Structure formats: structure tokens, C-alpha cells
Amino acid sequence: MTDPAIDAPPETAQETGATDTAGRPVQLSTRGAARHEALIAAAAELFLAQGLDGVSVDGIVARAGGSKTNVYRQFGGKEGLFREVVQALSRDFLSPVAALDLAGVEPAAALGIIGRTLLRQLLDPRHLAFQRMVLGASGRFPDLMADWYAAGPRASQAMIGRVLEGHLADAARTGDAAVMFHDMIVTDPVNRAMMGQPLAWPVIEARIACAARTILA
Amino acid sequence: MTDPAIDAPPETAQETGATDTAGRPVQLSTRGAARHEALIAAAAELFLAQGLDGVSVDGIVARAGGSKTNVYRQFGGKEGLFREVVQALSRDFLSPVAALDLAGVEPAAALGIIGRTLLRQLLDPRHLAFQRMVLGASGRFPDLMADWYAAGPRASQAMIGRVLEGHLADAARTGDAAVMFHDMIVTDPVNRAMMGQPLAWPVIEARIACAARTILA
DNA sequence: CTGGAATGATACCGAATCGTATTGACTGAA
DNA sequence: TTCAGTCAATACGATTCGGTATCATTCCAG
Numbered sequence: 001m002t003d004p005a006i007d008a009p010p011e012t013a014q015e016t017g018a019t020d021t022a023g024r025p026v027q028l029s030t031r032g033a034a035r036h037e038a039l040i041a042a043a044a045e046l047f048l049a050q051g052l053d054g055v056s057v058d059g060i061v062a063r064a065g066g067s068k069t070n071v072y073r074q075f076g077g078k079e080g081l082f083r084e085v086v087q088a089l090s091r092d093f094l095s096p097v098a099a100l101d102l103a104g105v106e107p108a109a110a111l112g113i114i115g116r117t118l119l120r121q122l123l124d125p126r127h128l129a130f131q132r133m134v135l136g137a138s139g140r141f142p143d144l145m146a147d148w149y150a151a152g153p154r155a156s157q158a159m160i161g162r163v164l165e166g167h168l169a170d171a172a173r174t175g176d177a178a179v180m181f182h183d184m185i186v187t188d189p190v191n192r193a194m195m196g197q198p199l200a201w202p203v204i205e206a207r208i209a210c211a212a213r214t215i216l217a
Numbered sequence: 218m219t220d221p222a223i224d225a226p227p228e229t230a231q232e233t234g235a236t237d238t239a240g241r242p243v244q245l246s247t248r249g250a251a252r253h254e255a256l257i258a259a260a261a262e263l264f265l266a267q268g269l270d271g272v273s274v275d276g277i278v279a280r281a282g283g284s285k286t287n288v289y290r291q292f293g294g295k296e297g298l299f300r301e302v303v304q305a306l307s308r309d310f311l312s313p314v315a316a317l318d319l320a321g322v323e324p325a326a327a328l329g330i331i332g333r334t335l336l337r338q339l340l341d342p343r344h345l346a347f348q349r350m351v352l353g354a355s356g357r358f359p360d361l362m363a364d365w366y367a368a369g370p371r372a373s374q375a376m377i378g379r380v381l382e383g384h385l386a387d388a389a390r391t392g393d394a395a396v397m398f399h400d401m402i403v404t405d406p407v408n409r410a411m412m413g414q415p416l417a418w419p420v421i422e423a424r425i426a427c428a429a430r431t432i433l434a
Numbered sequence: 435c436t437g438g439a440a441t442g443a444t445a446c447c448g449a450a451t452c453g454t455a456t457t458g459a460c461t462g463a464a
Numbered sequence: 465t466t467c468a469g470t471c472a473a474t475a476c477g478a479t480t481c482g483g484t485a486t487c488a489t490t491c492c493a494g
Contacts, residue, residue, distance in 0.1 A: 031441065031491070051356065053270035056481060067442045072483065129356065136353020138411050139268065139346065145412040153408070176427055180401040187400035191370070194355050195362040210393055217434045252471085273451060284472045289453065 036074055038064040044085045048129040052082055052137055082137075086144050089130050090151040096121050097156050102163060108212050110163045115185045115208035118156055122186060123193050132194060157182045167216060177215055184211040253291055255281040261302045265346040269299055269354055299354075303361045306347050307368040313338050314373050319380060325429050327380045332402045332425035335373055339403060340410050349411060374399045384433065394432055401428040 042064035046055040057078050061068050075081040097118050102110045121127060138145040161178035168174055185208050189199050199207075259281035263272040274295050278285050292298040314335050319327045338344060355362040378395035385391055402425050406416050416424075 035441080051270075051353070053268075057483080058481080065442090067444080068483080069441065069443090073440090078482070132352060132356050135349060135411070136268070139349055142411075142413040146414065149408065149412060173427060176424060177431075179405050180424075180428060180431065183400045183404035184397040187404045188396050191366065194352070194359075195366060196359040197363065207393060207397075210390060211397060214394075214397065214431060214434075217431075274453080275451080282472090284474080285453080286471065286473090290470095295452075 032070065032074070035064065035066045035070045038066070039070060039074070039081065040085055040088055043081050044089060047082060047085055047133060048089075048126060051133055052078075083141070083144060086134060086137075086141075087147060090148045093121065093127055093130065094151050094155055097159065100159070102159075107163055107167045107216060111160070111181065111212040111215070112208055114156070114160060114163065115212070116205065118182075119185065119189060119204055119208070122190055123198065128190070128194055131190070153182065153186075164215070181211055181215045184215070252281065252283045252287045255283070256287060256291070256298065257302055257305055260298050261306060264299060264302055264350055265306075265343060268350055300358070300361060303351060303354075303358075304364060307365045310338065310344055310347065311368050311372055314376065317376070319376075324380055324384045325433060328377070328398065328429040328432070329425055331373070331377060331380065332429070333422065335399075336402065336406060336421055336425070339407055340415065345407070345411050348407070370399065370403075381432070398428055398432045401432070 043060045134148050157178045164174050260277045351365050374395045381391050
């Protein structure tokens, strides 16, 4: 297995996050760096729509432009590309909730804001497809699911925990309470949406309010 | 691969639930009916282990015995077989929780019993694989996920609802409370197990107790 | 301008897939 | 015993895919 990019070092030294199969960095020209992004973007759309096994490398390349050379040089193969796609999407979906500033907001109101922001994000068809993709692949890539879980649900739960701090009877269980509130408002609406029977938004809002009352009692 | 117990028996015409692609019943001999079961059993194991796309019809037949003829005559193809497998497994996983008899048990204790029984069931590797399979395929088969959800989570929630009846401050929200209690105790442990980082059993028990106190407050 | 590396386009390979067709053995009833 | 229908085993065709190899083209530093 020869790798020309490594046998005879670079040209335009430009470092991206790309690594080959063995984890060694791959040098990319400006064109290559652009292809790197284009490949991830194209692969993301296709993987979201059809899942890992439903997409062919040729299909991705046809959409991204360039050639298969890039996929195998920059990502080591289909699997490497999939991994980078999942990690990139994990980062993207996190932002709106993490960006909330809840300083000085009443706990009940803060939980409502978090809940609505979170659910608007999670119920987006793109995110539903993403979750389907990650869960479906969790057998083959448990570490990828762990990465997503840390960047997504756990981050949201941490924010909920900060809101609950000092407002619970049993302060020692703040962490558990945060997880439980999160799962209480997220699980059922997401599952229903995932099987094509979404709840109406007012119903979801009522659930959030009900859950907030429950957890703060 | 021959199976002496199946190769020889008589050939009385016999009706099973099998239908062909157009929904018309297929006549099966005794041998055929045995193969029907064997195919579902073999396909179930393989689909659970490798997912829909990771399994080939030839692989299933190699494990079940017989030949591909049966798959296409009895199930119409790989997809039809997959559908029957999911429905059969949905029925199987339901039983232990539905079989509980909680007449005259205190609500708090009853919730504990349901929670422990439910989680012991859901955290079984076979069920984790099943859930992975159904969620991963929910894009292509949303109706299958709906079937599972009705036979699984919704049935459990209904049982929780019957326990809560008459013990909540806001009686009108008994249904919501049941769903929330269910998701509170189920979601996080299952997700953690699914990504290969299972919670210790005592932690889970504590969660159940905590959730029961919360929901009954 | 130029030489060597990175990239593009594509042919190619081997393996694997689904679904059908074929053939011969076996079954159960006439 | 005979005969029509079913099943097992396997061959087959058509297709697809992942990954490699090839060669022309483009890019960039010097």
C-alpha cells in the first residue's frame, strides 16, 4: 500500500484536520482543502437522507465534484468520511442551545426557554435524520455515538443542571434531575416525529410546562 | 445444510399467516411452515447482529436451511422478511412487562416493580440491538417503528398510567405523567447502554426510586 | 518558466448482492 | 404405482460497490 502523499512530501504546505488511515496528516492544496469541505457537505446530505449503507462513494463524489482520489487520500475511505461527517454534524447541532444566556432568569422560565429551544432544534427533519443515522450506526461505531451524546444531550443536560442548581429540595440529585427533565421533554416528541407522527407544537409546550412544574416541585 | 427433523415430515396443506407480495395467502406444506419459522428465527438473529443492510438473503438461507425459493415465495423478498421479523420481535419483547399483576400494590412500589422489570428487559443486548435496528430503519419503514412503539413503549406507558390513576394532584394529566415517568427512567440508561457505556444496576434503581418520588409529588 | 506534487476523470478489479431460472428429488394424494 | 405440485440446491445474469491504478491536467514554489 503506497501513499504518494507521504512517500514524497508536500507542495503547498497547508494543514487541515484531515488524516489518512494511520492517522498521519495529509497535505492538501487549496483546491484539496476546498474539496475536503465539499466532500463533507455532500456526504452529510446523502448520509442523512439514505444512511451509511444507502450511499455509494461514487454518489458522494458525483455530488461533491472532484474524484474518488480525494476520498481515499483525505479520509482513508468511506468509513473515515462517515466519521468526519458525524463529528461535524454533532458540532453544528449543538450551537443554538449552548448559545443561550439565562443569567438572572427565573428557573421555571429558564426551563421553558431551554425546552422550547432544544425541541425546535431536535425536531428539525435534519436532526431527526441525524439521530436516526447515529443510532442506526451505533452498533458499528459506538464511539461515534458517544461523541454525539457528549456534544448533544449531555451538553443540554449540563445547561439544565446549572439552572436547577440551588432550587431543588435534594441538592445532591441536581444531576439526575437535569437528566430526567431533559428526557421527559425530549424523548416522546422526538420518537413520535421519528416515526412520522409528530405532536402538535402546543402539546409540546404544555408538556414542557408540566415537566418544569414537576421537576421543581 | 439439511435438517432431518424437517426434511421428512408429511405434506398436509396448512395455512399460516404468510402472504406473497400482493397479500394473497401462500399455501405451505408442513415442511414449508417449518421453514417459515426457521427463516424468521435465522433472519432475526442476523438482522439483530448486523442490521438490515448488513445481511444477505444467501446468509439467511445458509443459516436457516432450505433455499432462497422460500424467501421469495413466502415473504416476497428480503424486505418482506424483515417486516415479519420486526413484528415477531415486537410481540416477543412485550410480554414480561404486560404480564405483571399489580392489583393492590402501593403506587410507589408498583412504579418500582414496573421500572425494574422494564429496564431489565430493555437493557438486554438483544433488545438494544432490536431498538437500534428499528430506529435505524425508521426512515425507510416508519410504519414498522409505529407498530413497535405501540406494542412496546406505549403499552408500558399504559400500564404506568393505570398505576397512577387517582394518585395525582392533576388527574387530567395522568397520561402525560405516565409518558414522562417512562421516559425519565428509560431513556438515559438505554442510550448509555446503546453506546457501550452502561450504568451500574444500583444507579438505575436509584433513578427509578427518584423518578417515582418525583412523579408522585 | 518549469518541475514535481496534488488533483481530476475514469477504467478497472474482485467481491458481493438480489432475484430468477433450472433441475432433480421428494411428498402426498389419486 | 403414478402423477402433479413443492422444495432443495445451485447456477446464473445483471448490477452495484469499494477500492486501486492509470494517466492527463492543474497548481504552486522556486
